[in-house]
Amino acid sequence: MFFTLSKSFGLLALPSNLLIEIGIAGLILLCTRFTRLGSWLVVTSLVLIAIVGLSPLGNVLMIPLEQRFPPWDPSHGPPDGIVVLGGAISPEISAFRDVVALNEAAERITVAAELARRYPSARIVYSGGSNALLSDHALEAPFAVRELEALGVAHDRITAEEQSRNTIENAVYSRLVAQPKPGERWLLITSAFHMPRAIAAFRAAGFAVEAYPVDWRTRGPRDAARFFDSLSEGLARTDIAAHEWAGLLIYRLTGKTKELFPAP
Numbered sequence: 001m002f003f004t005l006s007k008s009f010g011l012l013a014l015p016s017n018l019l020i021e022i023g024i025a026g027l028i029l030l031c032t033r034f035t036r037l038g039s040w041l042v043v044t045s046l047v048l049i050a051i052v053g054l055s056p057l058g059n060v061l062m063i064p065l066e067q068r069f070p071p072w073d074p075s076h077g078p079p080d081g082i083v084v085l086g087g088a089i090s091p092e093i094s095a096f097r098d099v100v101a102l103n104e105a106a107e108r109i110t111v112a113a114e115l116a117r118r119y120p121s122a123r124i125v126y127s128g129g130s131n132a133l134l135s136d137h138a139l140e141a142p143f144a145v146r147e148l149e150a151l152g153v154a155h156d157r158i159t160a161e162e163q164s165r166n167t168i169e170n171a172v173y174s175r176l177v178a179q180p181k182p183g184e185r186w187l188l189i190t191s192a193f194h195m196p197r198a199i200a201a202f203r204a205a206g207f208a209v210e211a212y213p214v215d216w217r218t219r220g221p222r223d224a225a226r227f228f229d230s231l232s233e234g235l236a237r238t239d240i241a242a243h244e245w246a247g248l249l250i251y252r253l254t255g256k257t258k259e260l261f262p263a264p
Contacts, residue, residue, distance in 0.1 A: 010216060015242050016235040019049050049231065058237030059223040063096075065191040065244055066218055069199065069211040071264055077185070078119045083174050083209060084112045084144070085190040085198060086128020086164070091138035100147040107214040108189050109144060113151035115187070116214075124153060125178050127161040127170045167197055167247070168256050171205035179208060191215035197247050200257040213264065 026041025086142070089107040093101040102109065117126055126148070128140035141160035148158055161177045164170045180186055190198045192213035202209050217237065228234035251257040 011240075013246065014239045015052055016049075016239050019045050019052065022048070045221060049235070052062050052238050053231030053234040054228050056224055056226055056235065058103065058228070058229075058234050058241055059111060059218050061241035062193055062218050062226055062237060063221060065194075065241060066213070066216055067220065068261070069192070069195045069213050071212060072187065072212040076197050079115075079122050079187045079210070080184040081123040081125065081178055081180065081186045082112060082119075082212075083116055083178065083186060083188050083202075083207075084108055084124045085167070085170050086126065086131075086140040086144065086196070087187070087191070087194075089128070089140050089143050089147070090129065091140040091143060091255060092126040092132070094143045099120055099142045100150075102147070105191055108191065109147055110151070111212070111214045112189055113148055113153055115189075116148070116157065118152045123158075123178070124148065124158045125161055125174055126158065127164050127167075127174045128178075129162045129164045131165050167194075167201045168204075168251065170198070171201040171207055174202075175205050175207040178207070185210060187212040193217060193218075195242055197244055197251065197257075200248065200251060200262045203259065203262065205256045220245055 002228050022041050023045030026038045026043075026045060029035065029038030029041065032038070067109040073188055078174050085108065088102060088105045090101040090103050112124060112126075116122065126141050128144060128188060130137070132138070139162045142163045145155070146160050149155055159172075159177050163175050164173045178186065186207070186209045188195075188202060188209035189212045192215060195211050195213045199209070217240070228237070248257075248260060252260045
């Protein structure tokens with residue numbers, strides 16, 4: 001139930017969707033006696049779309065998320081295991097085309113393969129089932145195993161965790177699969193902007209991991225003043241960041257995590 005409600009609310013509450021919903025409501029009102037309100041909503045929708053899509057707002061929201069956890073420091077020794085969170089593969093496209101269709105978060109997989117070569121004793125857990133609301137046929141983890149093997153990682157080093165549908169379940173099921181022993185060091189690979197929510201979930205699940213952020217979308221604070229060249233780019237950046245902030249808040253309010261904005 002939590003998954004269905006959070007997924008549905010998340011789609012409706014994305015900033016780009018909300019702004020379009022305002023405009024549609026305005027268009028509907030133009031056909032009624034509330035034409036003045038309708039006109040105001042349409043204009044408001046267009047203005048806000050332009051502001052959100054072209055201004056640095058998306059970067060301003062994204063930068064604190066990406067800056068929260070620094071790059072991993074290898075000087076403390078090799079890890080015993082590596083957990084890679086799903087999100088780097090489009091499973092339904094992969095299943096239909098019979099290929100591994102990587103998306104813009106592909107660095108989660110490529111970095112995992114690099115670390116596997118650097119630390120040949122480390123176990124690899126890829127956590128990713130299906131996060132689709134209406135379909136659960138295409139699972140991500142099997143395609144990730146296929147790609148990791150193609151990148152040179154031995155099959156017997158990889159464990160596919162296929163049940164998780166969201167970040168909370170990533171943490172719970174990864175711990176069950178990995179069975180980390182006291183004193184072991186495990187890395188967590190996910191996109192830098194997603195790391196705060198992921199760390200909060202893993203801490204709540206009792207799985208001690210060290211952050212290994214990848215897939216940065218900004219250059220850091222210097223991008224707080226950078227305007228976007230297209231509406232689509234700015235709206236997409238704002239949607240991603242807003243989704244993460246909302247996820248942090250909802251997880252905390254519902255008791256799924258113990259920290260609102262975890263720190264290293």
